[in-house]
Amino acid sequence: MPPAKRPTGPFTPLDFQLVLLRRMADHNPELVETARHELGVSVAGMREANRRWQAMLHSPHARAAASRYRSILGEPESAQARRIGDLDCQALLWPVPLWPDLRFEILLAPDGAVWNEWLVRAPGAPAPRLETLEDLTPWSATVDEVARAFAPARPLEGTAPTRWGLAFTAPDASGERHACAAEFTWGLLQRTGVSGRQP
Incomplete structure (x- = not known):
């Protein structure tokens, strides 16, 4: 049986969105599934987009990052x-x-x-209202928005490429303050953990 043919067309903005989602699936598989359905792409299609992306990154003839993004x-x-x-x-x-x-x-x-x-x-788009832990829902905010809302925030080393972390203190809805650590993928909030109360 001959091997399945690989797509040979250009890597598109849709493919790039699938790459973003693939990295987020570890933290929020349900949100990723919903987004994948919205895009009308199968699980195999998302896997293939990620395979092609990795091949581009590691090719001996790989373009410079800025050129790669412009081409896509x-x-x-x-x-x-x-x-x-x-x-x-x-x-x-x-x-x-x-x-x-x-x-x-x-x-x-x-x-x-x-x-x-x-x-x-996006420039001009309203920023989310971030005042308490309850406001920190997945995909609701970016790294810089969380850092500004709960300053001073301390950067944490990411667990993988394209991942970032922030440590900060934030109140819950009752006003009690907690030590928190937020994880981001491609700059978008994925989850927030609480490590303890703060005086």
């Missing part, structure tokens, strides 16, 4: 100068149809290297 997502919706500490960079943003209020952002160094790649709130 097209020209960015916007390009903004950004200063981080003493360093100047450029932020390129693309729409993500699955999350209309978010944008996929890469931070580009002057030498063309990509410093960061993740989901951020």
